[in-house]
Amino acid sequence: MIEFWFDFSSPYGFFGSLEVEDVARRHGRRVVWRPFMLGAVFKTTGMRPFTDIPLRGDYSIRDWKRIARMKGIPFALPPGHPINPVHPARLFYWLESRAPDQAVDFARLAYRAIFQEGADLREPEVAAAIATRAGADRTEALAALSAPEWKDRFRAATDEAVARQVFGSPFFIVDGEPFWGWDRLPMLDRWIASGGW
Amino acid sequence: MIEFWFDFSSPYGFFGSLEVEDVARRHGRRVVWRPFMLGAVFKTTGMRPFTDIPLRGDYSIRDWKRIARMKGIPFALPPGHPINPVHPARLFYWLESRAPDQAVDFARLAYRAIFQEGADLREPEVAAAIATRAGADRTEALAALSAPEWKDRFRAATDEAVARQVFGSPFFIVDGEPFWGWDRLPMLDRWIASGGW
Numbered sequence: 034m035i036e037f038w039f040d041f042s043s044p045y046g047f048f049g050s051l052e053v054e055d056v057a058r059r060h061g062r063r064v065v066w067r068p069f070m071l072g073a074v075f076k077t078t079g080m081r082p083f084t085d086i087p088l089r090g091d092y093s094i095r096d097w098k099r100i101a102r103m104k105g106i107p108f109a110l111p112p113g114h115p116i117n118p119v120h121p122a123r124l125f126y127w128l129e130s131r132a133p134d135q136a137v138d139f140a141r142l143a144y145r146a147i148f149q150e151g152a153d154l155r156e157p158e159v160a161a162a163i164a165t166r167a168g169a170d171r172t173e174a175l176a177a178l179s180a181p182e183w184k185d186r187f188r189a190a191t192d193e194a195v196a197r198q199v200f201g202s203p204f205f206i207v208d209g210e211p212f213w214g215w216d217r218l219p220m221l222d223r224w225i226a227s228g229g230w
Numbered sequence: 231m232i233e234f235w236f237d238f239s240s241p242y243g244f245f246g247s248l249e250v251e252d253v254a255r256r257h258g259r260r261v262v263w264r265p266f267m268l269g270a271v272f273k274t275t276g277m278r279p280f281t282d283i284p285l286r287g288d289y290s291i292r293d294w295k296r297i298a299r300m301k302g303i304p305f306a307l308p309p310g311h312p313i314n315p316v317h318p319a320r321l322f323y324w325l326e327s328r329a330p331d332q333a334v335d336f337a338r339l340a341y342r343a344i345f346q347e348g349a350d351l352r353e354p355e356v357a358a359a360i361a362t363r364a365g366a367d368r369t370e371a372l373a374a375l376s377a378p379e380w381k382d383r384f385r386a387a388t389d390e391a392v393a394r395q396v397f398g399s400p401f402f403i404v405d406g407e408p409f410w411g412w413d414r415l416p417m418l419d420r421w422i423a424s425g426g427w
Binding site: 074077078079080081086087088089091092095096099102103198200201211213214216217219220223230 | 271274275276277278283284285286288289292293296299300395397398408410411413414416417420427
């Protein structure tokens, strides 16, 4: 199993989402997708969104565009970046409770909508529309967005992230070993292949 | 040319120092070693040493040890980590003014002393002893440590780092393109090989 912790507002999380399943497949592992709210973890660490940090902010934007060009994919920051990820995250956990594969499809579609289509998933209607693309019912999706059950589920996932020392996005845990960042995927791959070192 | 900006207190800078010349050699490029004071740049960015950040600190220590094991080399944090890098940095620029190759030898020896031998380079005598290993005269090295000329030279290098938006260690600049972090070396390698993208 590979735990894949991510925030829907995280560009590096988006890039990780495009690669983690390939890494897992090479080793016959399953990926457990775990959206959480990075902003809540920042309260523990004192860290900030990259784009709020002088110098590092400009570099991050350049790095994201450079990674996207390297991968040959479109990329653009969404309106209001970094967005509050609460809507896609609640929909993810709602879908996961019914059909885990559908939830993963939704996560991919949501990430693509955010970072490739300029969609504003802060809007419930927009988030629900993405859920319909993954096969969900629009009215049910809108209801899930305001149901206490999925608010609580997402909050519990974020609490678990803090408890597990997940302090960034993406963050991978494999056999108890933590790997932070899209750029740690090659090391993670090697770690699994060699059984650690 | 590859500009290699680093702080002598930076473990990732140390790992970068072990690899950057190999990358340069593959492409027939020269490395310009540029020690600077990361702590001064933190005043601009508001960033902090990794080990001061909750959760991320523990992860960083784990990551450094993991990288060292992967590379099959010894590694330990020095007393007082992160140390003030002023002594090795001044000696570097003093040596560079006389013999650039000797300065690079010194930088390697200093990094090794700090992260593999537990040497405390905050002590002028200890820093000067490393300079003698690189072929310098001990008395001259001690004099250089307190000479205004090399204090100013190091300060100027740090000012240049801020002006060039160098906000972390290691930080590489190739043909105007910035790469932050030991873990960006594979991308830098690919960037040079393909002439950018």
